[in-house]
Amino acid sequence: MVKRLILIGLVLIVGVVAWRLLVTSGQVSPTPIQTPTPVAIPTPTASCQNPSLNLQPNQEISFPFDLTVVVDNRDLNCRWIVFEAQAGMVEIRDQANVLISQGILRTTQDWMTEQPVEYRATLTQIIQPTSGQARLILTEDDPSGAGTPRQINLPLQIK
Numbered sequence: 806m807v808k809r810l811i812l813i814g815l816v817l818i819v820g821v822v823a824w825r826l827l828v829t830s831g832q833v834s835p836t837p838i839q840t841p842t843p844v845a846i847p848t849p850t851a852s853c854q855n856p857s858l859n860l861q862p863n864q865e866i867s868f869p870f871d872l873t874v875v876v877d878n879r880d881l882n883c884r885w886i887v888f889e890a891q892a893g894m895v896e897i898r899d900q901a902n903v904l905i906s907q908g909i910l911r912t913t914q915d916w917m918t919e920q921p922v923e924y925r926a927t928l929t930q931i932i933q934p935t936s937g938q939a940r941l942i943l944t945e946d947d948p949s950g951a952g953t954p955r956q957i958n959l960p961l962q963i964k
Contacts, residue, residue, distance in 0.1 A: 852882035
């Protein structure tokens with residue numbers, strides 16, 4: 806029994822020494838550790854039209870106003886962040902930057918998809934604007950705080 810243990814020990818020692826000699830001579834190299842390659846998050850291009858609104862620049866609106874927005878995240882270079890079925894905050898401000906109306910774009914559709922999803926907000930007037938000129942500000946919902954949320958600014962006319 807003792808002879809067997811000595812023989813096994815000698816075989817192990819010879820094996821380890823032979824392996825070390827092969828590794829240091831360059832004939833066998835250990836497998837390198839693969840480090841993950843960082844993935845770049847695409848920056849939206851200037852032609853990115855996501856999301857699309859049911860509103861045109863300088864369009865005349867009255868309250869209550871139903872805003873419909875379609876978010877289409879199929880283009881990886883033109884993504885709009887959506888979180889928990891919300892596509893962002895909507896504000897309407899007058900020329901003096903006074904808040905006239907605000908709301909949250911929400912959906913009842915399956916929002917965890919790569920397909921286009923429709924979001925809605927009904928905006929009611931909070932205060933009378935100082936003039937008929939205003940702007941709609943749609944701010945992306947980004948709870949991660951990892952970057953600056955994108956905004957869409959659209960001039961409007963209030964009846």
